[in-house]
Amino acid sequence: MSKRLDRIFSQPAKGKTRLIAYLMAGDPTPETTLRRLKGLADYGVDVLELGVPFSDPIADGPVIQSAGERALKGGMTLVKTLEIVREFRVLHETPVLLMSYLNPLLRYGWGKFVKDAVEAGVDGLILPDLPWKEGTNLRTETKRLVGTQLSFIPIVAQTSQEEDLLELSIGSQGFIYVLSRNGITGGEAEISAKVTGFINGLKQHTQLPRCVGFGIQTAKQVHCLAEYCDGVIIGSAIVRQFSELDKKELSELELRKGETEILEWVAEINSIK
Amino acid sequence: MTTSSIDPVMKIEGRTAGRFGDFGGAYVPEILVPALRELAKAYESAQKDEAFQLEFKDLLQNYVGRPSLFYHAERLSKHLGGAEIYLKREDLNHTGAHKINNTLGQILLAKRMGKSRIIAETGAGQHGVATATACALFGLKCVIYMGEEDIRRQHLNVLRMRLLGAEVCSVTIGSRTLKDAINEAMRDWVAHVEDTFYCFGTAAGPHPYPTIVRDFQTIIGEETRRQALKELGRLPDTLIACVGGGSNAIGFFYPFIEDQGVKLIGVEAGGKGDAIGEHASTLTLGDPGVLHGSYSYLLQDDDGQIMMTHSVSAGLDYPGVGAEHSYLKEIGRAEYVRVSDIEAVRATQILCQTEGILPALESAHAIAHAVKLAPHYGPSHVIVVNLSGRGDKDVETLEEYMERGEYHE
Numbered sequence: 001m002s003k004r005l006d007r008i009f010s011q012p013a014k015g016k017t018r019l020i021a022y023l024m025a026g027d028p029t030p031e032t033t034l035r036r037l038k039g040l041a042d043y044g045v046d047v048l049e050l051g052v053p054f055s056d057p058i059a060d061g062p063v064i065q066s067a068g069e070r071a072l073k074g075g076m077t078l079v080k081t082l083e084i085v086r087e088f089r090v091l092h093e094t095p096v097l098l099m100s101y102l103n104p105l106l107r108y109g110w111g112k113f114v115k116d117a118v119e120a121g122v123d124g125l126i127l128p129d130l131p132w133k134e135g136t137n138l139r140t141e142t143k144r145l146v147g148t149q150l151s152f153i154p155i156v157a158q159t160s161q162e163e164d165l166l167e168l169s170i171g172s173q174g175f176i177y178v179l180s181r182n183g184i185t186g187g188e189a190e191i192s193a194k195v196t197g198f199i200n201g202l203k204q205h206t207q208l209p210r211c212v213g214f215g216i217q218t219a220k221q222v223h224c225l226a227e228y229c230d231g232v233i234i235g236s237a238i239v240r241q242f243s244e245l246d247k248k249e250l251s252e253l254e255l256r257k258g259e260t261e262i263l264e265w266v267a268e269i270n271s272i273k
Numbered sequence: 274m275t276t277s278s279i280d281p282v283m284k285i286e287g288r289t290a291g292r293f294g295d296f297g298g299a300y301v302p303e304i305l306v307p308a309l310r311e312l313a314k315a316y317e318s319a320q321k322d323e324a325f326q327l328e329f330k331d332l333l334q335n336y337v338g339r340p341s342l343f344y345h346a347e348r349l350s351k352h353l354g355g356a357e358i359y360l361k362r363e364d365l366n367h368t369g370a371h372k373i374n375n376t377l378g379q380i381l382l383a384k385r386m387g388k389s390r391i392i393a394e395t396g397a398g399q400h401g402v403a404t405a406t407a408c409a410l411f412g413l414k415c416v417i418y419m420g421e422e423d424i425r426r427q428h429l430n431v432l433r434m435r436l437l438g439a440e441v442c443s444v445t446i447g448s449r450t451l452k453d454a455i456n457e458a459m460r461d462w463v464a465h466v467e468d469t470f471y472c473f474g475t476a477a478g479p480h481p482y483p484t485i486v487r488d489f490q491t492i493i494g495e496e497t498r499r500q501a502l503k504e505l506g507r508l509p510d511t512l513i514a515c516v517g518g519g520s521n522a523i524g525f526f527y528p529f530i531e532d533q534g535v536k537l538i539g540v541e542a543g544g545k546g547d548a549i550g551e552h553a554s555t556l557t558l559g560d561p562g563v564l565h566g567s568y569s570y571l572l573q574d575d576d577g578q579i580m581m582t583h584s585v586s587a588g589l590d591y592p593g594v595g596a597e598h599s600y601l602k603e604i605g606r607a608e609y610v611r612v613s614d615i616e617a618v619r620a621t622q623i624l625c626q627t628e629g630i631l632p633a634l635e636s637a638h639a640i641a642h643a644v645k646l647a648p649h650y651g652p653s654h655v656i657v658v659n660l661s662g663r664g665d666k667d668v669e670t671l672e673e674y675m676e677r678g679e680y681h682e
Contacts, residue, residue, distance in 0.1 A: 107577030183464035
C-alpha cells in the first residue's frame with residue numbers, strides 16, 4: 001500500500017480511533033473542496049475520501065446524490081478532481097482515496113487514470129460498483145502500471161459470504177471498508193451486537209485494518225465502534241452540514257466561521273482536542 | 274464502431290458466465306453479490322426442474338394466451354408494395370405486451386426463492402403493469418419505481434398498476450425516466466436484499482438478469498420460428514424489433530442467431546435529432562461503458578457521465594442497452610438502426626389505417642423501419658416485425674402530435 005496510508009495504520013490513533021472523512025469533489029466548487037480538505041486534515045482527520053461525481057450513483061443516498069448533482073452542475077470532472085488532489089499534496093501528507101463509480105474512470109482510460117492519480121497524490125480507490133471478483137483485470141493492470149502505490153480498498157457487507165471474504169483476503173491492501181448495515185450511504189446506523197460481532201469475525205479472514213462506514217454521525221457511534229475496529233468513516237453527516245452552510249447567504253467571514261464549527265465537530269466526535 | 278473503443282482492461286479471456294464476449298458482467302455494490310449469486314443458482318435449478326417449466330408453460334398458455342398470433346399484414350404489405358410483412362402479435366398477450374412473459378417467469382422464481390416482496394422499475398409502464406399483474410396473481414407485495422416524467426406521459430398504466438394493488442413510487446431525481454427508476458429500484462434492493470426480489474424488466478442489468486430475461490422472452494422467437502415453418506414452409510428473411518433495453522428483440526432474435534440467412538435488425542429511438550439529449554440511440558451512437566451493473570454500450574459524454582435521452586416512447590427512452598445486443602453488434606450478427614419520433618408516429622397511423630391495429634409507440638419504431646425497408650424488396654422477401662405491445666397507453670401522446678399537426682405526412 002502507499003507509504004502515506006501505511007503510516008496511518010501502523011501508528012496508534014490520534015483520537016478514539018482513526019477518522020476517515022468524505023467530501024464530494026466540486027461541491028459546491030473545487031476551491032471550496034480544497035479548502036475543506038485542508039481543514040479536515042488540519043483538524044486531525046486521518047484519511048480523506050474524495051468523491052468523483054457521477055450522474056447515476058446507485059449506492060448513494062439523497063445527501064451524496066445531491067452533492068454529486070451540485071458538483072456536476074458546477075462543471076466538475078475527473079480531471080478537476082485530480083487537480084484538487086495535486087494542490088492538496090503541496091502541503092499535506094494526509095492520505096487521499098478517490099471514491100468513484102467505474103464509468104468516469106473507464107472513459108478517462110484506465111491506464112492513463114491510474115498513472116495520473118498516482119502522480120497527483122492519490123493513495124487508493126474505493127469503487128462502489130466494482131465488486132471484488134469483477135476487479136481482477138483492473139487490479140492486475142494497476143499493479144503492472146504503478147505497483148502498490150494505489151490501493152484497492154475492498155468493501156465488505158454483512159451479506160458477504162465465506163467465499164467472498166476468502167477471495168478478498170487475497171491481494172487487498174490498505175484497509176477493509178466494512179458496511180455498518182445493508183443499504184445506501186446516509187441515514188443512521190444502529191451499532192448492534194450483530195454488527196460488532198460481524199466486525200470481530202472478520203479478523204479470521206484478514207489481517208487488514210477494518211474501518212466501518214455508512215450511517216455514522218454521532219460521537220456515541222464513533223466511541224462504541226472504536227472498541228471493535230481500526231477506523232470510522234463519516235460521509236453524509238459531514239456533506240450535509242457543509243451543504244446546509246452553503247445554502248445560507250453568508251459573508252465570507254461567516255462562512256469560514258461556520259466551516260470551523262463543522263471542523264471542530266469532526267475533531268470532537270473523535271475526541272481530538 | 275471499432276473494437277478499439279473497448280478499454281483493453283475490460284477484455285475478457287475465454288468464455289465466462291454472465292458475459293457476452295467482453296460485454297455483461299455484474300458491476301454492482303458488494304452487498305448485492307450474494308443476492309445475484311443466489312438468483313443465478315435458483316434460476317439454474319429452476320431450468321432443470323420439470324415442474325417449474327410446466328408451471329411456466331401452463332401460465333403462458335392459459336393466462337397470457339400464448340401462442341401469440343403470427344399475422345400476415347396483407348393490406349400493409351400491399352400498401353408498401355414490396356416485401357410481405359408478418360406481425361408477431363405480442364400486443365395480444367394479457368396486459369398488452371411481451372413484458373408479461375418475463376414477469377411471470379421471474380415471479381415464479383421469486384416464489385421458489387421464498388421472497389415476499391417484489392420491486393420493479395418501469396418506463397412505459399408495461400413492465401410495471403406486468404409485474405403488478407403477476408404479483409396480484411400470486412398474492413405478493415409489489416412496489417414499482419417509475420420516473421415522474423413517465424408517470425405523466427403513461428398515466429393510464431399508473432392507474433392500472435394501482436388498481437392491481439401495487440405501490441407506485443415516483444422518482445423525482447435525475448432525468449425522471451427509466452434510468453432513474455432503475456437507480457432507485459437498485460437502492461431499494463441494496464437496503465432490503467434479504468426479503469426482496471428485484472423483478473428486472475429488460476435484458477440489461479447485472480448477470481444473471483440478461484440471461485434470465487432473454488430466456489423467458491425466447492418464447493417469442495421460438496413460436497415465430499415454428500409458425501413461419503408451418504405457414505410459409507421456410508424461415509423468414511428479416512426480423513425487425515425495437516430496442517430500448519432490448520428484451521423483446523433478444524427474445525425474438527435468439528432462436529434465429531445460428532440461422533445466418535435470417536437478417537436481424539434492432540430499431541432504436543432516433544428521437545428528434547443527433548444532439549445530446551435528443552435521442553436514445555445507444556448502439557448506433559454510443560460507446561461501451563458501465564451502467565446499471567453491466568458493461569455494454571451507453572450514451573455518455575466525454576467525462577463518462579450518462580447522457581440525457583429523449584424518445585416519444587417511454588419504453589425506449591434509456592441510455593443503456595442489454596449486453597447481448599452489444600455483442601451481436603460487435604460480431605456483426607445483428608444490425609442496429611434508428612427511427613425518429615415522427616417516423617414512429619407516422620408508422621402508428623399507417624398500421625392503424627391499413628390493418629386496424631394500434632401499436633405501442635415502442636413497437637411503432639420497428640414498424641417504421643419495415644415501412645422504409647419493404648419497398649426495396651419483392652414479395653418473395655418475408656419480413657417479420659415483432660409487435661411487442663399495443664398502443665392504448667399512448668393515445669394521449671399521439672393526441673399531442675395530432676394537435677401540433679405533426680401527425681400527417
